[in-house]
Amino acid sequence: MSVAAPRPTADDLLPSPVPVRFVAEDGTAVEPPAGYPMPAGEELVEAYRRMVLGRRFDGQATALTRQGRLAVYPSSRGQEACQIAGVLALREDDWLFPTYRDTVALIARGIDPVEALTLLRGGWHCGYDPAATHVAPQCTPLATQTVHAVGMADALRRKGEDGVVMAFVGDGGTSEGDFHEALNYAAVLHAPVVFFVQNNKYAISVPLAKQTAAPALAYKGIGYGIRSEQVDGNDLVAVLSVLTAAVEHARTGHGPFLVEAHTYRMDAHTNADDATRYREADEVERWEAADPLARLETHLRDRGLLGTEDIASAHKAAEEFAARVRDEMNTDPETDPFELFDHVFAEPTPQLREQRALLASELTAPEDGQ
Structure with missing residues (x-):
């Protein structure tokens, strides 16, 4: 008869009292909590390149929507630290379960941009091969992908593989029943899955205060017996460190992990939304000052890891990428x-x-x- 693993104590599960941070808004280093190592310099430089490319891609996709080449596009401008860190924390054979707002993560994962935009273009399928890319179709219904992610994670565990599944979800998705069922399912099965909540403060127009009374969304994992953490979602260094630790936790047989990233959606919910109806301009300006891309660039410059030529090279590559996306998306697809x-x-x-x-x-x- 097998002996059940001891149940964790509340202290084992609690997130940090304040979001984990390595870099302040002005790019200066701060002392992070114990247990989270500094990512390697070359990894941070690579993250910067991908963030520059992701920001430019996001702008190009928004423009294509205005030109009628996309049916809809949910911008992730301001959330690049989350998108890129989530991908970098995974191995190629790990699985990613994205939401409709995570196209930049798909690009960072290496999926062809035209394939990644197929769904948002109005195609009947997701555009890429989930089995080949280990990326599930982008999910529009809130939180349904979290249950699917747990099922995949449990399948990997049963097969004896050491793969990990990461499920992206927004703050609005945490109010859905599927999210809570997924947490319970994952904890009971000890599934190797990381729930990554990108808390951008609004579920379309509904502010976080009208979604939950919890002190932070990270605390939602505790009731299900899941180790949880909260992190400054505009600090790429912190997000990458925390997610890397969460993935390792799941990969080494310690069960699921919940990470909440405090970030902000700088643009409207989609091109069909008017964000000025529910949030003030000064709020947006405050978050603009915490821009994750500018913060990382300043930090890497100060550490001598990034120079003027490196920055110019990253932006040049991003412009070339955007031009290719523009040219290929301006060609009518064969249907x-x-x-x-x-x-x-x-x-x-x-x-x-x-x-x-x-x-x-x-x-x-x-x-x-x-």
Whole structure:
């Protein structure tokens, strides 16, 4: 008869009383809590390059939306430290379960940008191969991907593999039942999954104060027996250190881990949103001053890890990347209208066959007057 592992105490699970931070808003170093090592300098420089590219990509995708090339685009400007650190903390064989706002993370993961934008372009599929990339389709329904992530993590555990799954979720998603079911499911199964909450302060227009009375979202893990932490989400150094520790915790058989990153969505929820209706300009300005990209650049400059030529090279590469995205997205995709009927049922129903035949007749019918 197997002996159950001892239950953790509350002290074992509690997050830091204030968000973990390595770098202040002005780029100066601060003393982080014990237990979180400083990431290697070359890793931080690589993170900076990816943040520059991600910021430029985000701006290009927003422009493509205005030009009608994308149906919708949820910007992650201001959340690049979370997006990039989340990817860098994982191995290539680990799994990522993203939300609809995590396209920059997909780009950082190495997914082709046109494939990553397929869903937001209006395609019927996610555009890339989840099995090949170990990236699940971007999830639009809030928090449903968290349950899927736990299922994948449990499958890896049962197969004896040491892979880890990271599930991205927003603050709004933590109010959904699926999120709480996923936490409970993960803890009971001791699944190797990291729940990464990007708390950008708004669930569309609903502020955090109207979503929860908890002192921080990180405390939501404690009731389920999950080790939790909170981190300054605009401090790339801190986010990378904490997520690396969380992934190692899950990989080495210690079960799930919940990380809350305090960050901010600088732009509107999507191109269909008017953020001025629910937040003040001075609030946005305060968070602009905590820009994660500017903070990391200053910090790396001060440490002698980044020079003027390095910065220019990163921006040049980002511009070239944006130009390629722009050129490829300005080419109309080849579409097959009959894909509407594919993959609906293994064996098409009579109604589906009838609808397919109706569409075929409409497409082959001559236009009036011809």
